[in-house]
Amino acid sequence: MLVEDYEVEVASPECDLESPIYVAKVALSADISEAIPYVNATVEKGEFVPGLPALVFREGGRKYALRPREILISNITERPEALALARAMVGKINRIWDDRENIEPSYDSWEKPRVLDLLKLLPGTNCRECGVPTCMAFATRLSEGKTGVEECPHLARPENARRLMSLKELCG
Numbered sequence: 001m002l003v004e005d006y007e008v009e010v011a012s013p014e015c016d017l018e019s020p021i022y023v024a025k026v027a028l029s030a031d032i033s034e035a036i037p038y039v040n041a042t043v044e045k046g047e048f049v050p051g052l053p054a055l056v057f058r059e060g061g062r063k064y065a066l067r068p069r070e071i072l073i074s075n076i077t078e079r080p081e082a083l084a085l086a087r088a089m090v091g092k093i094n095r096i097w098d099d100r101e102n103i104e105p106s107y108d109s110w111e112k113p114r115v116l117d118l119l120k121l122l123p124g125t126n127c128r129e130c131g132v133p134t135c136m137a138f139a140t141r142l143s144e145g146k147t148g149v150e151e152c153p154h155l156a157r158p159e160n161a162r163r164l165m166s167l168k169e170l171c172g
């Protein structure tokens with residue numbers, strides 16, 4: 001087992017101290033630098049920074065940032081859930097580390113698609129049916145991996161098949 005112990009601190013985001021959404025900071029008893037490329041190999045759209053190393057990815061509607069001795073978890077709505085999420089992520093890292101002989105480590109980093117490239121492919125009606133006020137807002141959320149192309153109902157129409165295919169290629 002790589003990480004035997006950890007401590008969880010729950011705080012408001014530094015940019016918004018009044019926010020009802022919290023960030024969990026998980027201080028680790030062990031350095032997970034060597035495990036991070038193995039975790040990167042198992043997650044989708046991991047943004048890997050080799051120099052630190054660090055890895056940012058989304059899972060279950062939350063954003064995780066792994067650093068050598070710390071995990072940050074965003075989008076915590078209730079403080080108690082931070083403990084469960086921290087326990088789950090530490091367990092995942094330990095399982096991946098224990099199984100590393102069967103995993104090819106990845107040093108690749110997912111590149112976010114550019115918002116304007118996505119916007120050009122959206123219908124451009126600003127109809128709000130995807131739940132955000134404009135196609136630009138939707139493109140921004142797409143770029144950040146916070147939503148999926150299926151949330152725009154117009155893209156399912158036959159006349160938009162090429163747009164949809166291009167968007168899927170860009171979003172990976």
Ligand code: SF4
Nearest residue numbers: 126127128130135152
């Ligand atoms: S549903 Fe599609 S067309 Fe309408 S605002 Fe959202 S992205 Fe634009």
